[in-house]
Structures are given as structure tokens and as C-alpha cells.
Amino acid sequence: MKSLFLALFSIAASTAVAADSLLVEAESFKDPGGWSLDTQFIEIMGSPYLLAHGLGVPVKDATTTVTFPSTGQYHVYVRTKDWVARWKAPGTPGKFQLLVDGKALGETFGTKGAEWNWQDGGTVDITKPETTLALHDLAGFDGRCDAVYFTKDAAAPPDAGEKLAQWRRTTLGLPEKPIDAGSYDLVVVGGGYGGMGAAISAARMGLKVALIQDRPVLGGNGSSEVRVWAMGGIRRGQYPNIGEIVEEFQDKAKASPGTKEEFGDDLKEKVVRAEKHISLFLNNHVIASEMTDKTHIAAVIALDTRTSERRRFEGKFFVDSTGHGTLGALSGAEYTIRETEHMGMSNMWRWDMTDSPQSFAPISWGLDLEMPDFPYPRRGHAEWFWEGGFNVHPIAGLEATRDWNLRAVFGAWNAMKNKEGKDEHANAKLEWVAYIGGTRESRQLIGDVVMTREDVEQKKPFPDGTVPTTWDIDLHYPKEQYAAKFPDNPFISKAQMDKKVDRQHGYPVPYRCFYSKNIENLFMAGRDISVTHEALGTVRVMKTGGMIGEVVGKAASICVKNQCSPRTIYERYFPELQQLLALHGAARRETVNSPITLPEGYTAPPPVVDKKGGAPGIAVASLPGLVMDDAQAKTTGKWTEGSGLPDYIGNGYRYRGPKEVGTARYEFKIDKAGVYEVRMNYSENENRASNAPVTIESAEGSKQVTVNERVKSPLPQGFISLGKFRFEPGHPAVVVIGSGSANGNVAADAVQLLPAQ
Known part of the structure; x- marks a missing residue:
């Protein structure tokens, strides 16, 4: 698996010149204009790509300048797809043009093929070596471009798989050896709440940390790109200071989805960059791991999704906070995955009422919806329950699920603007639709303990209970009344809430759920920890994942200090971990052997009180x-x-x-x-x-x-x-x-x- 992933993902977002040919990766365009960089499906289709997500308004051109190896006539291929063709939907919403020195080629792209393919663009005469290229969106409905290839040989490049990956590497002239990004005590892969909690906690306990995030912002599902507000009780239970770090960067959203500003992307990055022991690498996607043996990770390789540079991060210990368990899967960690009957992916959206009529041209390719087919988006918010993909593979089917969700969103908006809802919504304007999906469930990496629903409900006392999980066991299923029209792929969910969780004090999740059973230097933080499908319903919310990260960061510092494995902490050093968990989140030390101090002038936050303003009850776990x-x-x-x-x-x-x-x-x-x-x-x-x-x-x-x-x-x-x-x-x-x-x-x-x- 390791070598396959390396072959598939070791690609470039750059321009390469070979004899009588030129390969231009779309993500290398110097000015992306209004096109967005989509990196969430690299594991599926092998590359980042540009997406014209304009909500029905064509986006500004992406432009760049390239140098051809020679003048003359070139055959043109553009790697793209008709993204609604897999459902045989009418229309081609993702259509765009390629402009060469301002002149559009005769072919319109994004109009052929249900799968990614090199669409034939005919020929073009290049009269001077330095030439401008532009991707010109025609619809604003999620057209996508992976790469553009010019060749004097009419043969099309390979279409998919390892042959395509090898062809890219050869054509782009990629160096075999990645850039040395340094050696770290802890390498954290994934910059959501779990990854941030782990990185900050570890850095404050004296570790040199690399935090690798595949998006331009931190926060994961709790970022402005997805806008799931942070839930879960913090600072309670046996270790009431766990959660103080999360409190430093958590969002202040009043609704989900809220506004971009409410999710505080800038604050999250500011808090991380304030830690001198953290090196932050945004827009880097981990594509491979190097193993010293079957049980130890030596390094990870990451692809810069903008420049195509590959970087090698060497580490003593690693944290998988990718949500998908990606690093664990690359490294041979044991995991479980529900290929069907799992929780799905949400793509939320917002609209506003304006003072004047707002047009939205009727569409034919969205889901054919009437107003009763979906819940009315209250207050302009289409919330978490716009969720699909319950029986689609949670990794391989992610792009299809996202695209199905987009068809549902635009189908609903079409009903509101052009069908029976048109009079009420004449002045309504679509403000925001998430193109980054909020996934709830994919891989669960296996630890020494797999926490179950019964453990939580019966409050089974584990000696290594740490993070208090307070969210109800919240499992999502298709909502029957809205699934009737699309029973094979419903897009509206319901939540089944088991309220037996102690919401005030929380159930202490065992530390042994936070490290891999068979990879001896791999921790987990976030929703990919070692729990069953049902137990995931309580631990998967952001603040709980962030607290797991806090525990993992402190545990990693003990591993480095004592040169031991995560498992050995439970066996020999758990009292030392308990001492660290009792510290305030602001506590820090220069190295793992330095004294622990609090910042000068530090004031501890007030204790958590219950909703009536009094002291909380006695915790069962105590x-x-x-x-x-x-x-x-x-x-x-x-x-x-x-x-x-x-x-x-x-x-x-x-x-x-x-x-x-x-x-x-x-x-x-x-x-x-x-x-x-x-x-x-x-x-x-x-x-x-x-x-x-x-x-x-x-x-x-x-x-x-x-x-x-x-x-x-x-x-x-x-x-x-x-x-x-x-x-x-x-x-x-x-x-x-x-x-x-x-x-x-x-x-x-x-x-x-x-x-x-």
C-alpha cells in the first residue's frame, strides 16, 4: 500500500517542458482568479485540482504564463470530467474554456466523461514560446480542471492509476528525493481540532513539533470552509483543566453554518504560530510513510498542493489527526471501516434575503426537487442534516458524495427560486455553499482498547479514563420522509440521540484508545480514534477531539522524555501523565527535562458551572x-x-x-x-x-x-x-x-x- 500511494500521489502542481510537449498542472496557475483549489480527493483521483465554485455565477479566469519548447502546432488535452454524467443528468454544469493568448479553443471542456479523463481539445498553433493560458468558466457550477497537456504527438496521456502517476513524474521531471523538512520529536498530520490540540500541547511540554495540514486554513470541520460549530463540554471531570487549550482557539459561531468570520480561521493560525516549538506547514498533503520496520514510522512524505514540492518529515512519534485515518492506513495500522450504513458527509449552505429581486436561471441537472422534498432552510441556514453518502464508500466515494450533495443543494435552490417557492424567495440570494465536505465517519484506527457504546452507557470504569466525552451518542441516518424520492442515495439525515451520556461531567475516554495497537510510535487524535461506530457518536465532536489532542501531546512528551512507547505510558508512566493532565493548558517547559512554569501574570479561567449557575454534581468516575x-x-x-x-x-x-x-x-x-x-x-x-x-x-x-x-x-x-x-x-x-x-x-x-x- 505504501508504494502504491507514493506512486499515485507523488505528482506535481507545476509546469514541465519535455521535447515537443508541455504539461501544466492547473494548481500551478500563478493567478487562480475565482477558481478554488480542491485537495480533498487526492486519494481518489490522484491530484489537487481547480474548481469553479461560483454558485451559478461564472468565476474569474485563472491565468498563467508558460514557455513552450518550440513553436508550431500542438495537440491539446485537458484532464477534466462532466461531473453530473455519472447520474446521466441532463446538462453540463461544469463547462469551461481554455484560452491560449486570449483566444478560446474550439472545444468546451468539462462536458464529456463521467470519470476523470483527458478531454481532446483539438489543435492549436503556438507562434511564440512565451504564451498566456486562461481557464474561462462558463457557468459557475463547479467545473474542474486537473491539468493541461500540449503535445506534437497526438497520443493522449494515460488516463488513471499508476501509469498516469508514473507518466506525470517522468514528464514533470520530479526529483526522486524529496526536500528534507527536518527532524521532529512529534509530527502531527491533520490540522483540525485534534491536530491543533496535540501540536500545541506537545510544544508547550517541550517537544519540537511539525503540524502538517492539507488545507490553507486550520480547524478541519470547524473551519470557515465547512462551518460545523464546535460542540462538546470541556474543562470538567477528573481533569478539569483539559480543554483550556481548546478554549484558546475554538470558534464563536452562533449557528451552524455561521459566517466565515465567526469561525476564526485567523485566530486558529495565530495561536499555533505563537508557539515557537511548532513548525506549521499549510497546503501540504501527506502521501506516504517510510517505515523502519513493520511497527515503526520513520518519516512521512507530504506533497505541497500548490508547488508540487515533496517534503520529508522525520519524527520520533506521529499523530494521525486526519479524520480519515490516512497516516495509519499508509503505515499498515490496524483499522476498521464501514463501507455502508455509516454516517455521511454534510455540505451546508446559506442564503440571505436582499432588498431587490435576485435571479437564478432554471437548471436541469440538479436533483428534481419540489419544496416538500426537503426541509425548509430556516433563517437562511441549511444545516448539518444536508448530509448524504450513507451507503457510498466513505473514502473512495467521497467525490461522488460531495457532488451528489451539490446537486441536492442546487436542486433545492431551484425549487425555491423557480418553482413553487419563487414568489416567497424572489429577493433571496444564495450566499455560500460548502464545497469542502464535513465527513463524520470513515476509518477507525485500532488501539489497545476499542471503546463501545455499552462502555459509555454503563459508565464502565477504565483506570486510564481521561478525556470527558459529554455529547450524546449521536448517530445519523437517512430521514425517511425525505428519502422517499431518492431511496438509494438520500441527502437529508436525522439524528438519533442516546441521552445516557453524562453531559455535565462526561464519560472518561480511555487513554488506550489514543494510540495504535500495532504501530508503536503512532498516536491518534480526533474522530479516527479507537471506538466502535456507535461510540463514535459521542467522541466525534470538535471540542472532544481537541481535548484528545491535548492528552496525546502531553503523552508524547513523556514518550520522548522516557524513550518509551505510548503503550508503556499506560503500563509504567500513567501517574506521570496524570500529573501533566492536572496542569493548566498554559503551563509549559522549554524541554522535556525543564521545570514547568506558567506565563507571567497568568490568571486561571473560572471553574465550569452548571446551567443553573451552581456547582456541578459529583462525577460518577470519581x-x-x-x-x-x-x-x-x-x-x-x-x-x-x-x-x-x-x-x-x-x-x-x-x-x-x-x-x-x-x-x-x-x-x-x-x-x-x-x-x-x-x-x-x-x-x-x-x-x-x-x-x-x-x-x-x-x-x-x-x-x-x-x-x-x-x-x-x-x-x-x-x-x-x-x-x-x-x-x-x-x-x-x-x-x-x-x-x-x-x-x-x-x-x-x-x-x-x-x-x-
Whole structure:
């Protein structure tokens, strides 16, 4: 795989002259005009390319000057495609012309072929060596150009695969050896929230860091290019200072999608560049890895997507924060991938109402939509649920998914402007459509622990729990009412939210999910960490990914300091990592052996408080033994949620009235037989029952006790002991609160099992 990727992606965005031929990569045009550089599908079609994303208005010409090897007649080929042809859609929205010294060739490009191909442009007479070229967009609807080839030999270049890659390398005269970009303690690949968190955290702990990002801006899905606002609770749980780094660069968007300015691309870059130990490489796409053996990465090779220079980054440790698990896949890391029935890719959009009529010419190639076929874009925002590709391959099918989403967006806008919505939207103007897709799920790299949905729901206590994940288990599926017209490829999603996650304190994600099981110097940060499909639903949001990066950066500093692997930290140095996780995000040291200090005049941020302004409840993860909160209990009857009384566990507690019939059933899984003390938590109040009924089911049978919830609980943190009972695997281990009548409100909060002393 490594050599194949290297062959496919070691290409140039430059101009090359060979005998009687000239190859011009579109991304090398000196003035791109209104054309955008699209790099998100290099793994699919082998190159960056220019995209005419004008929202229906032709974009400004991309121009450059080239020097031909000689004058005379040349045959012309342009690598492009008709991007709607794969669906046999009418019309050719991506059409453009090639201008040579201001004169258009007779052929219109972007009009042939469902796949990338060298479209024949006929011949042109070159009368002087120095010549200007221009890509002239005709429609503003995402025409695309990869390269232009002039040759006195009429034969077309190879079309795809390794032959095309080898031909490019030969034609462009690429050097075999990439530029030496230096040697680093940590090489971070991917500049989203996870990569930024890892790079900043590691740099502040004394590491020399390279941060490689394949786009011109940082932030990933949380950048102005995609505009998914940052979600996930920070600064809470066992390590309440994790998240302070994220807080320095997170967006301030009031909606998703918000405005470009709200996502603060400049702030993100400013925060990164302020770290003297970070070398930032924007517009560089990692195309290969070099291995010292099957378990260690020695270096990565990146392609500069503007100049075609290849750079080699040597490192002691590496972080895959690409989202797609790209570096892991290139390096032979174990991973899983759902080729169907996965979460899709969003391309959001915005429109504004103006003071005058705004025209939009009818289109034939968009999805044929009527107003009832899609949810009305409220307040001019077409939000996250404009999502497609659920059953398209999450890597190989990305370009097709993006293009299908664009057909859906423009089909909806056509319905709003030219069909039944035209009167209401006469003054509406399309403001922004994301051409960079916001992907939710692709590869999951495998670590020593694969966190599951059950781990999160049951709050399974891992000894290396670190990052608090607070987002609900949020899984996306096609929304049935809108999928009816396009059942094979729906474009509107719904979210199924499992609300058993502790949103206030968070569930501590194990550190062992953050490094590769079989590549011994590879960390992961962001949505490609070691979790199942269902568990991904809670950890995939940006702030959580950024906190994972903070943990990884600190862990990498311990690896460098102790010359050990990420796994060894768990086995031998985890207390040292815990000490670093307790630090404020602004803490720093010059080298891994230097003293840790805070900047002069530093003021710690105020602690996180709950939405009512009070102190948060007691975190489940902070309690010893087996603990289940009321959120994990199986309830019958009517229970009311509350958090007004002190000493509650998690986000609050539940209670039922004296006339209500209802139970809260706590079912424990016992792995080791023994005698356990059973405790329950409640917050006393005069309206509570003095005879709250509780039943304990154990290997000894069933026993009922009553609890006076009107008096203060005798044990710390609001607990009372219900007695000692023997529990065994395969036998009931159940506590039921409320299994009978009572003379007041019955409260149910946490139940705790502690091995008896």
C-alpha cells in the first residue's frame, strides 16, 4: 500500500517542458482568479485540482504564463470530467474554456466523461514560446480542471492509476528525493481540532513539533470552509483543566453554518504560530510513510498542493489527526471501516434575503426537487442534516458524495427560486455553499482498547479514563420522509440521540484508545480514534477531539522524555501523565527535562458551572467501586428529574410522588464473586419519604429495606449503607428503588457496590 500511494500521489502542481510537449498542472496557475483549489480527493483521483465554485455565477479566469519548447502546432488535452454524467443528468454544469493568448479553443471542456479523463481539445498553433493560458468558466457550477497537456504527438496521456502517476513524474521531471523538512520529536498530520490540540500541547511540554495540514486554513470541520460549530463540554471531570487549550482557539459561531468570520480561521493560525516549538506547514498533503520496520514510522512524505514540492518529515512519534485515518492506513495500522450504513458527509449552505429581486436561471441537472422534498432552510441556514453518502464508500466515494450533495443543494435552490417557492424567495440570494465536505465517519484506527457504546452507557470504569466525552451518542441516518424520492442515495439525515451520556461531567475516554495497537510510535487524535461506530457518536465532536489532542501531546512528551512507547505510558508512566493532565493548558517547559512554569501574570479561567449557575454534581468516575447513576437505571412509572438539592451524582436525580407507582432498577454485572457493601445516594428533604422502599437481589436471595430520606445521609457524598451482600457472576445483582408504597417522595440517584472490607 505504501508504494502504491507514493506512486499515485507523488505528482506535481507545476509546469514541465519535455521535447515537443508541455504539461501544466492547473494548481500551478500563478493567478487562480475565482477558481478554488480542491485537495480533498487526492486519494481518489490522484491530484489537487481547480474548481469553479461560483454558485451559478461564472468565476474569474485563472491565468498563467508558460514557455513552450518550440513553436508550431500542438495537440491539446485537458484532464477534466462532466461531473453530473455519472447520474446521466441532463446538462453540463461544469463547462469551461481554455484560452491560449486570449483566444478560446474550439472545444468546451468539462462536458464529456463521467470519470476523470483527458478531454481532446483539438489543435492549436503556438507562434511564440512565451504564451498566456486562461481557464474561462462558463457557468459557475463547479467545473474542474486537473491539468493541461500540449503535445506534437497526438497520443493522449494515460488516463488513471499508476501509469498516469508514473507518466506525470517522468514528464514533470520530479526529483526522486524529496526536500528534507527536518527532524521532529512529534509530527502531527491533520490540522483540525485534534491536530491543533496535540501540536500545541506537545510544544508547550517541550517537544519540537511539525503540524502538517492539507488545507490553507486550520480547524478541519470547524473551519470557515465547512462551518460545523464546535460542540462538546470541556474543562470538567477528573481533569478539569483539559480543554483550556481548546478554549484558546475554538470558534464563536452562533449557528451552524455561521459566517466565515465567526469561525476564526485567523485566530486558529495565530495561536499555533505563537508557539515557537511548532513548525506549521499549510497546503501540504501527506502521501506516504517510510517505515523502519513493520511497527515503526520513520518519516512521512507530504506533497505541497500548490508547488508540487515533496517534503520529508522525520519524527520520533506521529499523530494521525486526519479524520480519515490516512497516516495509519499508509503505515499498515490496524483499522476498521464501514463501507455502508455509516454516517455521511454534510455540505451546508446559506442564503440571505436582499432588498431587490435576485435571479437564478432554471437548471436541469440538479436533483428534481419540489419544496416538500426537503426541509425548509430556516433563517437562511441549511444545516448539518444536508448530509448524504450513507451507503457510498466513505473514502473512495467521497467525490461522488460531495457532488451528489451539490446537486441536492442546487436542486433545492431551484425549487425555491423557480418553482413553487419563487414568489416567497424572489429577493433571496444564495450566499455560500460548502464545497469542502464535513465527513463524520470513515476509518477507525485500532488501539489497545476499542471503546463501545455499552462502555459509555454503563459508565464502565477504565483506570486510564481521561478525556470527558459529554455529547450524546449521536448517530445519523437517512430521514425517511425525505428519502422517499431518492431511496438509494438520500441527502437529508436525522439524528438519533442516546441521552445516557453524562453531559455535565462526561464519560472518561480511555487513554488506550489514543494510540495504535500495532504501530508503536503512532498516536491518534480526533474522530479516527479507537471506538466502535456507535461510540463514535459521542467522541466525534470538535471540542472532544481537541481535548484528545491535548492528552496525546502531553503523552508524547513523556514518550520522548522516557524513550518509551505510548503503550508503556499506560503500563509504567500513567501517574506521570496524570500529573501533566492536572496542569493548566498554559503551563509549559522549554524541554522535556525543564521545570514547568506558567506565563507571567497568568490568571486561571473560572471553574465550569452548571446551567443553573451552581456547582456541578459529583462525577460518577470519581467514585470507587461499581457505580450506576439514575440515568442508567431502568425505570417504570412516572419519575421527575431534579437537581435542586445538593450532593447529587451526575447531572441530577429522579423522584416520584407518594401516590405514584414506579421503580428504578439498577442491574449490575458482577465479574468477581464476593461480599459487597451496597450503598445508595439521596439528598434529604422534608417532603421525602421516611420509608422509601428498596429491594436488593443477590446470590443470597431478595431482601427489602427502607430508607428515611428525610434525614441527612450518614456517609460522605450523600450515601447510606444498605448492608453487605454476596454477589456472584451469573446471579442477580440488582437494586430496586421504589418497589412499594411510601409516605413521601421517593428519590433515586446513584447506587454503589464496594468490595466489603
